[in-house]
Amino acid sequence: MTKQPRGLGKGLSALLGDGDLTQIRKPVEYINKSVSTEEPRSGAEIMLIPVDMIEPNPFQPRMTFDNDALEELADSIRTLGLIQPVTVRRKSADRYQIISGERRFRACRMAGMQEIPAYIRDANDQGMLEMAIVENIQRENLDPIEVAMSYQRLIEECNLTQEQMAFRVGKKRASVTNYLRLLRLPAKIQHDLKVGLLSVGHAKVLLGVEDAMMQESLCDLVIREGLSVRQLEEKISRLNAVRPEKKDAAQDLPDDWCRMLEVVGKYFRNDISLKRNEHGKGSMTIKFSSDEEVSNFLKAITNLNS
Numbered sequence: 285m286t287k288q289p290r291g292l293g294k295g296l297s298a299l300l301g302d303g304d305l306t307q308i309r310k311p312v313e314y315i316n317k318s319v320s321t322e323e324p325r326s327g328a329e330i331m332l333i334p335v336d337m338i339e340p341n342p343f344q345p346r347m348t349f350d351n352d353a354l355e356e357l358a359d360s361i362r363t364l365g366l367i368q369p370v371t372v373r374r375k376s377a378d379r380y381q382i383i384s385g386e387r388r389f390r391a392c393r394m395a396g397m398q399e400i401p402a403y404i405r406d407a408n409d410q411g412m413l414e415m416a417i418v419e420n421i422q423r424e425n426l427d428p429i430e431v432a433m434s435y436q437r438l439i440e441e442c443n444l445t446q447e448q449m450a451f452r453v454g455k456k457r458a459s460v461t462n463y464l465r466l467l468r469l470p471a472k473i474q475h476d477l478k479v480g481l482l483s484v485g486h487a488k489v490l491l492g493v494e495d496a497m498m499q500e501s502l503c504d505l506v507i508r509e510g511l512s513v514r515q516l517e518e519k520i521s522r523l524n525a526v527r528p529e530k531k532d533a534a535q536d537l538p539d540d541w542c543r544m545l546e547v548v549g550k551y552f553r554n555d556i557s558l559k560r561n562e563h564g565k566g567s568m569t570i571k572f573s574s575d576e577e578v579s580n581f582l583k584a585i586t587n588l589n590s
Contacts, residue, residue: 312365314401332399358394364475369401429478432463485513551581
């Protein structure tokens with residue numbers, strides 16, 4: 285079934301405007317040399333590895349990959365390059381095996397890439413890997429996405445919590461969390477952060493916008509018109525003001541969802557909302573005004589389970 289393109293809504297396109305950024309937005313490039321000409325010096329260094337030297341992970345838990353999603357990712361890679369390198373381990377002098385990023389690897393092959401940027405990890409020496417990543421984070425010339433990716437690697441590959449990882453790199457946990465949130469942004473926006481077309485301040489504001497297409501359109505607007513963070517905030521406020529009023533979602537929720545709104549909402553003065561798609565997936569947002577509200581809710585749940 286062909287997906288219909290989503291619009292921005294009546295009046296929104298007039299505020300955002302139209303423009304072609306193809307002359308501004310360029311593919312991401314990596315300065316590290318190919319492994320065919322130079323040996324990597326640290327596990328945190330990005331090397332370019334020929335595609336035919338990389339093999340999938342035989343222990344990959346995901347058995348099937350969505351071809352349409354792979355095609356979309358391949359199109360993004362052709363346009364922007366690979367934003368987040370894969371991670372591999374060396375099996376021999378000319379063979380590497382994927383540790384993480386097989387979906388990106390497959391999309392790169394579909395995009396016709398001959399070499400893929402990758403981290404080369406010694407899977408048997410986690411201590412050295414951790415030191416290399418921390419050393420990489422402490423470099424001053426990293427872009428925001430490189431910092432966020434390094435934080436994510438420490439958490440996933442070295443089995444650290446956010447608190448432990450923040451201690452390792454000498455940063456406040458709030459700072460670490462803000463960087464990790466950047467990885468939730470669409471690939472196009474991550475690219476613009478990486479190459480300096482967008483600031484972290486702008487990205488933080490865009491994270492407050494729920495719709496990915498709206499995020500990308502606003503990102504384009506910032507680049508095209510040179511908006512400041514404050515001007516972007518004002519633009520979003522104006523967009524919110526012209527959005528048509530949405531139908532109360534609670535009217536379409538199943539009985540169990542409505543019951544959950546009722547039960548949970550009474551502990552938070554009914555300041556709670558639910559979103560649910562046609563497949564049953566969704567999210568719940570709770571706003572609370574005091575620690576006491578959270579404490580009372582926690583006690584109620586504990587009593588139910590005791």
